[in-house]
Amino acid sequence: MKPPDLYTDWRVVAGIALVILGAGNWFIGLSRTRQYGQMMAAAQHAAAATDYRSFDELDAGTGPAVIEPLTPRERQLSYATARVDFYHATFLTGQVLVLAGVLLALVGFISVIQRDARSALRRANSPGARSDD
Numbered sequence: 001m002k003p004p005d006l007y008t009d010w011r012v013v014a015g016i017a018l019v020i021l022g023a024g025n026w027f028i029g030l031s032r033t034r035q036y037g038q039m040m041a042a043a044q045h046a047a048a049a050t051d052y053r054s055f056d057e058l059d060a061g062t063g064p065a066v067i068e069p070l071t072p073r074e075r076q077l078s079y080a081t082a083r084v085d086f087y088h089a090t091f092l093t094g095q096v097l098v099l100a101g102v103l104l105a106l107v108g109f110i111s112v113i114q115r116d117a118r119s120a121l122r123r124a125n126s127p128g129a130r131s132d133d
Contacts (some may be wrong), residue, residue: 005112012112015105022097029091036084043077 006012 011108018101022094025094032087
């Protein structure tokens with residue numbers, strides 16, 4: 001078996017490409033999930049530290065802040081949650097691509113080895129082959 005046998009087989013090349021692509025997705029997804037997860041934890045910790053009053057305690061001077069759907073902090077937390085979900089999907093996709101690439105490359109390597117063994121047997125069984133008897 002020679003190196004050209006390996007890089008001319010499409011399964012080996014596609015498998016290695018999938019492994020490289022998947023490893024990149026895996027790494028980026030993992031690092032960004034951790035980064036935005038820490039941001040979410042910090043924002044949730046800061047939000048938990050604020051003291052919210054119940055509706056019974058609100059007075060007439062409270063203003064429109066009560067009916068505002070999201071405060072800037074909650075909006076930032078919502079964006080961070082969406083980013084964590086996206087990068088978590090990227091992380092999982094990277095794992096699947098690495099697994100698929102390893103399996104495809106393995107099938108390609110087995111195919112190349114079988115092809116090489118068959119050609120060696122044909123050469124050994126050819127009528128002009130030398131016998132060591």
